[in-house]
Amino acid sequence: MGRITLQTVAERVGVSRSTVSNAYNRPDQLSSELRERILAAADDLGYAGPDPAASSLRRGVSGAIGLLQGVLWAVTDPANLLLLAGVAEVCEEQGLALVLIGQERPEGADVLATTNLDGLIVHCETMSDQRRRHLEVRGIPVVEVDRDTDTRWPSVGIDERGGAAAAARHLIDLGHRRIAVLVIGDGDHHWSTDERLAGYRREFDRAGLGDEIIIVDDQVHTRADGRASAARLLASDHRPTAVLAMSDELAAGVFDAAAELGIRVPDELSVVGFDDAPTATTVSPPLTTVFQDHREKGRVAARKVLGLDTTPGVTILPTRLVVRESTAPAAV
Amino acid sequence: MGRITLQTVAERVGVSRSTVSNAYNRPDQLSSELRERILAAADDLGYAGPDPAASSLRRGVSGAIGLLQGVLWAVTDPANLLLLAGVAEVCEEQGLALVLIGQERPEGADVLATTNLDGLIVHCETMSDQRRRHLEVRGIPVVEVDRDTDTRWPSVGIDERGGAAAAARHLIDLGHRRIAVLVIGDGDHHWSTDERLAGYRREFDRAGLGDEIIIVDDQVHTRADGRASAARLLASDHRPTAVLAMSDELAAGVFDAAAELGIRVPDELSVVGFDDAPTATTVSPPLTTVFQDHREKGRVAARKVLGLDTTPGVTILPTRLVVRESTAPAAV
DNA sequence: GCAGTTTGCTGTATCGATTCAGAAAAGGCA
């Protein structure tokens, strides 16, 4: 007897297919009495409503937006989750599904190519030309997050440089001279990493610090990485009096290393993070860090990709230094 | 001039539509020479490959599985993320998209109903009859996670009761008598909550503890909640010597409260968590907790829903007590 | 009571691909 479709329901009620379709999608196009009757019949027949695939084909929209990021990485980083939450929030509000897309697959059977999306948010991911081309050809709106976008796509980012500069200035104002920078990076540098570095450097230069600065670029990403890296750094003879960590997770790692070595924060070592993630306040002492609104970033990205926010080009969200208890004047 | 479709490419090359389709989906059905020619022409024309919506309609599969959980909650809970990661892992491996579905929307425009999925994983969410019915009618395979499933769907869970019992026994063996249980719950009790409670109780009863047990059920969920709740608990005259927290986040909250009140863990207060989430090891002292493999749980759920794991009915994953440094013998 | 607008419903064309039975060409074997 085949599947139950609009047709089946239409025949049962004795109306046309169009009318049944309207019962679902345009209630104002038919009398509410008839609509009730149709819905009742549908329920009776076990019809679950218009088939999404068919509907999607005909309408040309899918009711879903994608979020592209190395999925496994994505769910590992607490700060990133806030971004996800922001995107999810807009999706829920708009009645859209949120599709997580991960790594490109080798065989040309890329998930991105076989999923239909009304838009895509690209986060911290270097995209293959293949994919880039695909998106253009298919005409899917794309918004990039936290990326330098000389490209054709609009983007959302934060004032990385300004935030970083504020963090550096804070330490300099406290009298620190020998400062270490703990660079984030899980393979290659992202745009945001370079920006932060530029922000720190601006203040170092302005203060005439040069030789005293230690740049540690150990490809660290997680708290555990940070701890390992900081352990080496802090074990040196002439250790820094302050550390600028490029994420709160890394900063937490520095705390761990300091605790192990018996170095007191902030008395003997000042630490500044970046992100103002949940970690910042659960750690002890509470972390001085650069606040950014991850969640809002997600919201803005989603709104932009949906055309709800029509600000063209790049949107830059502000950052600001949040001074807590992990920084103190440099010991004399 | 219209969109570019299989047809356009077929005409350009001078073959039939079917052949072009085969070039994409069944390379073995045509000579590789022709295939190359077709792919080249497609690229030339700016054809991005078969349209997912059309393909999905015709084939009857969507290449995506859904994960149903209050999205906002989902991305907030660190332990839950591991589940997500497990599901994502299998999806990536299988070339499937992962769709996050959130709250049911009021207007009958439920995302679940308008998204086409090859399967659905339901996590910690009481489902409306509406939705339940929908899934049945549409014949979408469903797997439930962490739920008592008297229902028609297979499920994946953990040995909640055994784990909880082990935790309770551990405290009892250490000589604790006055033990508080910090119940998790963000509104209503889930099955897992009841199971854990039953596990604790079993050991309390076995040890003949009764009056000494304090059950604190304050609808707590986050670390901050846990701290508030624990603050009240620990401020009482005759405070417990040990706390069984139903999650590591809550346990961390207990740590926070204890620190505030100057109560030393574990000397003056033993704390046991549940989950063995990342928090357990970043907290100080490291938390004694009940380990469960969230990630594996996600993997198993995904495999089950895809029919890759054909174990019927309920799959129960083991739990085990991990003794760290947050528990010590009761002070005499 | 009649022209003019609304309301309510129908029919047909289409969205873009996949499938499967089969035709034509090519190869294998004696």
Next chain:
DNA sequence: TGCCTTTTCTGAATCGATACAGCAAACTGC
């Protein structure tokens, strides 16, 4: 060379819905 299998490609039928023009019937207003 002739018969049989294999390879390579084609055509028609379908998947299930939605949009839009159009046609009755039912209301307006004067």
